[in-house]
Amino acid sequence: MKGEIFSIDNKAEELLNKYGFENQYPLKIVSLANAMGLKVYYAEFNDSNIVGAISKKDNPPAIYINYHDNHTRQRFTVAHEIAHFYLHMNNDDVPEIIDMYRGGDYSKEEYEANMFAAALLMNADEVKKQYHLLEEDIDLIKEKKLFGDRIYEELISKRLASYFGVSRIAMRMRLNTLGLIRSV
Numbered sequence: 333m334k335g336e337i338f339s340i341d342n343k344a345e346e347l348l349n350k351y352g353f354e355n356q357y358p359l360k361i362v363s364l365a366n367a368m369g370l371k372v373y374y375a376e377f378n379d380s381n382i383v384g385a386i387s388k389k390d391n392p393p394a395i396y397i398n399y400h401d402n403h404t405r406q407r408f409t410v411a412h413e414i415a416h417f418y419l420h421m422n423n424d425d426v427p428e429i430i431d432m433y434r435g436g437d438y439s440k441e442e443y444e445a446n447m448f449a450a451a452l453l454m455n456a457d458e459v460k461k462q463y464h465l466l467e468e469d470i471d472l473i474k475e476k477k478l479f480g481d482r483i484y485e486e487l488i489s490k491r492l493a494s495y496f497g498v499s500r501i502a503m504r505m506r507l508n509t510l511g512l513i514r515s516v
């Protein structure tokens with residue numbers, strides 16, 4: 333599993349470098365989609381279980397994101413659909429993918445798309461760098477002494493979530509995947 337995550341991180345960096353989006357925090361994810369030739373639209377889906385979709389039936393190909401979702405959720409959805417486009421739609425067998433809100437019951441493609449989206453929005457090296465910078469933050473050290481690891485990890489996640497333009501839960505999962513915090 334570790335090897336897989338490593339290669340997803342590499343592929344995400346490859347994509348960022350290809351279009352000149354490395355070292356940008358928060359990442360301008362819609363601009364990246366546009367640079368890849370994808371249009372991004374807000375949509376009112378008929379089925380309220382739909383979080384987003386990507387379609388190559390449109391010309392140019394298009395990403396649709398749920399208009400009602402909050403900003404960080406929408407950013408993650410764009411990254412997730414970019415991942416499908418980049419990893420799973422290279423032949424014409426898959427003209428369209430529609431994503432639903434769901435629990436932990438993921439296919440390999442969904443797992444990959446989520447990992448890739450996280451790697452795009454939260455570059456591994458940058459997460460580690462920012463995490464270690466926060467370890468030297470006097471206020472956070474005080475909080476850690478007063479309230480313990482759990483509150484400390486929550487505060488770190490909150491600060492980094494705003495730095496990367498992601499939700500706090502997405503940030504916690506990424507920190508956990510990278511072995512920096514214990515709980516999600």
Ligand SMILES: [Zn+2]
Binds near residue numbers: 430431
């Ligand atoms: Zn998906």
